[in-house]
Amino acid sequence: MGITTYLAIYFIMWWITLFLVLPFTGKSQAESGDVTLGTVKSAPSDPKFGRIIIINSIVASVMFAIFYITVEVFGVSFEDIFTFLPKFG
Template sequence: MWWGSALAIYFLFWFLALFLVLPFSARTSVEAGEALVPGQAESAPHRFEAGRIALRTTIVATVMFGLFYLNYVFGWITSDMLDYWN
């Protein structure tokens, strides 16, 4: 696999992992026991920790890409296995 293709696929996995990780770290001000700021939505996160979310996302994306690359190298699941019409 060309390194540019691998990098592009990794970034696809990274953004997929971002959307998987985001809901798990969100705590609202009500859940944190803090008062709402006037005009703040009740569902808004109390404190947005971008570094922590990026670290978790990178870990999940690296695991996902690692599994993808191992499947690419060893051929555990191939496109022929998924062809149900032939």
């Protein structure tokens, strides 16, 4: 695979892990006890987007490293995935 493919895969992994990281990184307004008028109680009370982006980038980088090692070192390709699936019929 080329560098462009790896960058696209990392970008997709980064966005997927963003939705994994977001629920664990903050308190809602209801939890902090300070609900701003006109917002829902589940809105974040103090979003720290810089911290979220850093944590997300670390998680995505670890996942990408596992993917890269699996593909480049162990030689597992997309076609090999189907050999692990059970055969029906």
